Amino acid sequence: MAAKLLQDASSVQGFWNILQEGRSAMTEVPIDRFNVDAFYHPIRDRVDTLDTRGAHFMKADPAAFDAPFFSILRAEGKPLDPQQRGLECMYHAFENAGIPLQKVEGSKTGAYVGSFAKECDTLFTHGPDAPPRYRASGTGSAMLLNRLMSWFYDLRGPSMTIDTACSSSLNALHLSCQSLRSKESTMLLAGCNVILNPDTIMMSLSNLGFLSPDGLCYSFDERANGYPRGVGFGVIVLKTVSQALADNVRLDVDNNDTIRAVIRATHSNQDGKTPGITQPNEVAQALLIRETYEKAGLDPKLTRFFEAHGTGTQIGDTTEATTIDSFFGKLRSPSEPLIIGVVKSNIGHLGGASGLASIIKTVLGLENGIPVDAWNIKFPTENMPWPSKGLRRASVNSFEYGHFRQISGLPW
Structure with missing residues (x-):
């Protein structure tokens, strides 16, 4: 299990610290992400603006990525959707699970990813005069999953990108569990989401009145007025309990599978x-x-x-x-x-x-x-x-x- 979320939640432990301390990680939109003043208007009925100035962002640039480590050339890496940069998070997930990469390569490990909104590809649509050569492989939804897991890690099981909007990653989890039970594969699951551009899905959500004007989510509260958007990657490695226990017997003590919970x-x-x-x-x-x-x-x-x-x-x-x-x-x-x-x-x-x-x-x-x-x-x-x-x-x-x-x- 691994996570690269917002602010201090750049790891699973950092995420737990935020939860334990009862903090919100909301900030005003950083100027290096986009100029919120160019889009903000306080009247919610305006359909060509954002009615919020706040969201939840990573401290680090989500586009920062060790491309050479993952065998990605410079020209190919330039148009790469930041969601594909979740490769690093997946590497950490295998480490956390106690699974050596040599045990994964060439295996029938399946790959399911939940993703919603092609914000990076929309940016290139706005400037079609000079489209990058590797746009198709850098921003395609299918490539998100295939590069994220199957290609670099040499996974031979099923590979699928799921888009059911906000429930995408849990439906990917659902399909992963079904694949495990049918003995089709050992499973890896990922969910990705990155805010890039205000005039793509973010403005559309604001037009529908979904976003919170003050950038906070008052769930189950009388002040509830919508939600703020957030940025993050998450990865879970899944196996059947019987397989994880059997692998623990076969593997050496330093590489035992870490069983953190059981999905019933x-x-x-x-x-x-x-x-x-x-x-x-x-x-x-x-x-x-x-x-x-x-x-x-x-x-x-x-x-x-x-x-x-x-x-x-x-x-x-x-x-x-x-x-x-x-x-x-x-x-x-x-x-x-x-x-x-x-x-x-x-x-x-x-x-x-x-x-x-x-x-x-x-x-x-x-x-x-x-x-x-x-x-x-x-x-x-x-x-x-x-x-x-x-x-x-x-x-x-x-x-x-x-x-x-x-x-x-x-x-x-």
């Missing part, structure tokens, strides 16, 4: 027809949670933490909170509550990588025995020990603006 079930569905394409369906959401637990044969009474999608929008948060209460409310009490977390309140909305950020956060909470709830909401949010002894179980929810969603259940 994943499931996905869609809202169907609702009053509007972006309006959620409470019944479909509840059905997804119920079918996930039934699929795994799990008792939902043992779940004490739920990492929600929580975009900080009035209709979205209200529907999701009502759904969670309808399923878990009768199983919990004020003395033994279900703790709800939302990582977007700390790091913003990472688009296609948002679900994976939620997974990494939840795994860290399971490992450390600390369920981190939502930041900056109007009721007490002090960190506390895990509210039950023995097995720790959590669920992670993610869906997109067309409401194709996915949920995962993780025990530790």
